[in-house]
Amino acid sequence: MPLEKPFKRTVRQLVDGSYANSGNGQYVQHHLYCSNPANHLRAFEILIKDFINLLDYVEPSDTNLNTYSFRIHELLIRTCVEIESSFYAILSENGYVKNGNWTIIDYRKIEASHHLSSYEVRIPLWKGDFWLRKPFENWKKNESLTWFNAYNKAKHERHRNFQLSNFKNLTDSICGLAAVIASQFMGYSANAQDVFLSLGGPKDGMDEIIGNFFRVKYPRDWEDHEKYSFTWENLKLTELPVANFDYNSL
Secondary structure (H helix, E strand, C coil): CCECCCECCCCCCECCCCCCHHHCCHHHHCCCCCCCHHHHHHHHHHHHHHHHHHCCCCCCEHHHCCCECHHHHHHHHHHHHHHHHHHHHHHHHCCCCCCCCCCHHHHCCHHHHHCHHHCEEECCCCECCCCEECCCHHHHCCCCCHHHHHHHHHHHCHHHHHHHCEHHHHHHHHHHHHHHHHHHHCCCCCCCCCCCCCCCCCCCCCEECCCCCCEEECCCCCCHHHCECCCHHHHCCCCCCCECCCHHHC
16 A cells, blocks of 8 residues: 655655655655754755866866865765765654664665665766766665765775775765755755756756756656655645654664
C-alpha cells in the first residue's frame, strides 16, 4: 500500500508518477515537516553563489578536474559540512537515536528513505563529459563515496592530501549537496526569489531546484508501497500530517 503521510524531510514520488501535481508537493512547506528549513536553504544558496564566483577563475571543464587550491579546499569543506548538517537533521528529526558520534555509516541509512543514489545532477555550462553527476551512485553498489573520503582526508591532513581538494571532488560534493537539498525541499525556496543564474528551462528532462543553477533528475525507482498517496489539501488539516521514518530499525 502507498504511504498516506509524507515522512519528515523526505521527498518522494507520488502515486501519479509526479512529485508535486495538484499541490500535493506542498507538504515540504508545512511547519511540522522540518525544523528551521531556512537555515539549510540559505546556506545552500550562499554556497551556490560562492561556487559561481569560483567559476570566474576555474572554467567548468573536464580539463580542470585535477585543479586544486585553497579556495577549492575551503568550498569543499564547507559543502561537506553542510551535507553532514542536513544528514544529521534528517536522522534526528525522524527520531534516530544512537550513543556516540554519528558517522557516514549512520548517514548511509538515509539511502533507504531518500534513494539518494538515484539522483542525477546537471552542472550547467560544463565543457566535456562530466556535466552529469550521480554523487551518491556508489551507495547503490555498497561502496564508499570518493569525494566524501577526499573531504575527510583533506580536512584532517591537508598537508598530506591537499591535492584531494580538487575541482572534481568539489563539483561532486556540491552536486551531492544539491541532491540532498532537493531530496528534502524540491524547488521550494526560503525567500522565493531567483537571485542566481537561470538556465531558461532547457528541455532536458530535469528540474530546477533552489537557486536555479543546478538541475536535478529525481528518482524514478520507487516501489509502489514507497510512494506517497494523499490529497494534501485534506491531510494538512489533520493534527499530525507527517510521519517519522524508522531509521532505528535499519
